[in-house]
Amino acid sequence: MSQHDEQRRRLLGRLSRQLAYTAPLLALVAGGAALHAAPGADPGAAAFSALDEAPLLLASYHTEAEGEAEAEAEAEAEGEAEGGDGAAVARPEGYSPAYSETGDNPQEMLARGEALYYDTSLSSNGLACASCHGSDGQDMGYNPTFEQPFPHRVAMAANQFGMSEVHADEMVQICMVAPMAAQPLEWGGEALTSLAAYMVEVQKRFAGEPHDL
Numbered sequence: 001m002s003q004h005d006e007q008r009r010r011l012l013g014r015l016s017r018q019l020a021y022t023a024p025l026l027a028l029v030a031g032g033a034a035l036h037a038a039p040g041a042d043p044g045a046a047a048f049s050a051l052d053e054a055p056l057l058l059a060s061y062h063t064e065a066e067g068e069a070e071a072e073a074e075a076e077a078e079g080e081a082e083g084g085d086g087a088a089v090a091r092p093e094g095y096s097p098a099y100s101e102t103g104d105n106p107q108e109m110l111a112r113g114e115a116l117y118y119d120t121s122l123s124s125n126g127l128a129c130a131s132c133h134g135s136d137g138q139d140m141g142y143n144p145t146f147e148q149p150f151p152h153r154v155a156m157a158a159n160q161f162g163m164s165e166v167h168a169d170e171m172v173q174i175c176m177v178a179p180m181a182a183q184p185l186e187w188g189g190e191a192l193t194s195l196a197a198y199m200v201e202v203q204k205r206f207a208g209e210p211h212d213l
């Protein structure tokens, strides 16, 4: 098995261990796929059919990932944290980002971030950020926590990665490794910087505040 497959299976195992969280996530995944398959379809209806399929997806993922999940739980019990996900999605020590988390980022940076937001090649499962979070300014898939400026608490970050609050770039990394089933983006790289800057503006739009989009 390739290292990539292995990583993906481990992530699925991690997701499967938290059923309460996994069911809505898989509904989102399936909803994203359904929306992809039928552009112009009523998103509400797609979400409904996705909900029907979610338990099936959940069942198959769970079976596939069961072995890893158990092995991993043992490793964690022995205190052998793999230094993987938590470390990979949190800002490295002494890191200073190349975007501003209060806004006022250059328009080109925001435009690049927006392009990446629609880019399915960032993921290993055919999804783009927009598959789950909406397109054309119809922000979705966010909890009310998103009404506060970064850094703030996000349920997925706390539950899955033990992070009590996250910066915009850390949240992008979390969605890269969990729902997008991909590697984290390079810290300080153009992709992470511009996606995070874009999400800072999306946050303002979500909160009903003035923004640069």
Ligand code: HEC
Pocket (backbone or CB within 6 Å): 025, 028, 029, 032, 117, 122, 127, 128, 129, 130, 131, 132, 133, 141, 142, 143, 144, 145, 146, 147, 153, 154, 155, 156, 157, 168, 171, 172, 175, 176, 179, 180, 195, 199
């Ligand atoms: C399969 C669906 C899915 C995909 C694809 C996805 N996300 Fe998410 N995203 C979620 C879920 C689920 C949450 C967690 C919501 C929570 O816990 O409050 C989330 C949360 C977030 C948040 C935090 C909102 C807050 O409360 O601060 C941001 C920002 C975000 N995603 C950005 C992205 C970006 C950028 C991408 C693409 C790189 C992406 N997401 C891809 C499902 C997805």
